[in-house]
Amino acid sequence: MSTPLSKLSETMVTLGRRYVRDAPGTVGKAALAARFLNPRLREHPRRRVVTDLYGHRFAVDTQDLIQRYVYLFGAWEPHMTRWLRGRLGAGDVFVDVGANVGYFAVLGAGLVGPRGRVVAIEASPAFHDRVLRNAELNGRANIRAVNAAVSDAHKRLTFILASSNNMGANSIVPYDGPAESTFEAEASPLPELLEPAELAEARVIKIDVEGAEGGVVRGLAPALDRLRDDVEIAVEVTPDRMEQLGDSVEELMKTMREAGFHAYRLVNEYAADTYPGAIRSPAPPVRWREPVVGETELVFSRIDAETL
Numbered sequence: 001m002s003t004p005l006s007k008l009s010e011t012m013v014t015l016g017r018r019y020v021r022d023a024p025g026t027v028g029k030a031a032l033a034a035r036f037l038n039p040r041l042r043e044h045p046r047r048r049v050v051t052d053l054y055g056h057r058f059a060v061d062t063q064d065l066i067q068r069y070v071y072l073f074g075a076w077e078p079h080m081t082r083w084l085r086g087r088l089g090a091g092d093v094f095v096d097v098g099a100n101v102g103y104f105a106v107l108g109a110g111l112v113g114p115r116g117r118v119v120a121i122e123a124s125p126a127f128h129d130r131v132l133r134n135a136e137l138n139g140r141a142n143i144r145a146v147n148a149a150v151s152d153a154h155k156r157l158t159f160i161l162a163s164s165n166n167m168g169a170n171s172i173v174p175y176d177g178p179a180e181s182t183f184e185a186e187a188s189p190l191p192e193l194l195e196p197a198e199l200a201e202a203r204v205i206k207i208d209v210e211g212a213e214g215g216v217v218r219g220l221a222p223a224l225d226r227l228r229d230d231v232e233i234a235v236e237v238t239p240d241r242m243e244q245l246g247d248s249v250e251e252l253m254k255t256m257r258e259a260g261f262h263a264y265r266l267v268n269e270y271a272a273d274t275y276p277g278a279i280r281s282p283a284p285p286v287r288w289r290e291p292v293v294g295e296t297e298l299v300f301s302r303i304d305a306e307t308l
Helices: 004-022 028-045 063-071 078-087 101-111 125-138 164-169 196-199 212-224 239-244 249-258 272-280
Strands: 047-051 057-060 091-098 118-119 143-146 157-163 182-189 204-208 232-237 262-266 296-302
Touching: 004 028, 004 063, 028 063, 028 272, 047 063, 057 063, 057 125, 063 272, 078 101, 078 204, 078 232, 078 262, 078 272, 078 296, 091 101, 091 196, 101 125, 101 143, 101 204, 118 196, 125 143, 157 239, 164 232, 196 204, 204 212, 212 232, 212 249, 232 249, 239 249, 249 262
Parallel strands: 091 118, 091 204, 118 143, 204 232
Antiparallel strands: 047 057, 157 182, 232 296, 262 296
């Protein structure tokens, strides 16, 4: 039963969200989002169909981090979003490995247009269904959604979710704590999940697989020389999780370097107070020559420059 106080709080959330999303400038937005709106929307979830900053529609549940940020800010990973908007064009192919609910798949589908193609690969059956729903909400018939895991060989993998507050954190990395849920999925190397034309014409391949990126890149390695000259591959690397699976960032970097790719770092922050500024002024990928010691978004490109 709603109380006057809870109704007031809900009204404040609605007005606060409108200010954070739509008001010009950034004054007060970071504190409002971080101290009030983000925790309130997590603990008192809203389930809505909302429009992001670029006109795409998404069915969201704000208990989950990604969906909450799409609801609150109208965007997810603003720096990656801006980079993709400058990279993908009409007729391109975009491959999204670890597509989650389909935010980047829907974004990419609009950028590549009806002559292009998006392949959204997601291991979670629940998220695969959400990709299909969000594709339908936006009329994106150019999204091919694949419900499968990606690795370096054919195997059956067990995924563990520690908390439904971040449902995108499904991972095959061993976890000793209480699990929110588990599921199993059949895995294959990425080239086998793509049609020949999709592999040959991919302009951007995005890989976000919560620690399993070593296996994904190892499975892709034999096909790297068959990709477009201008292909770019974005990989979120998590060194500590990779180590638990027997992989290393150094091996991944060596594989890409020997295939002629240079590494660039793209800012990727998840704190709510960073989002208003990031949406207003997203940063480009910057050449990275240092060891990778923490969770880092890397973009691999054959372009030899200081920024992409």
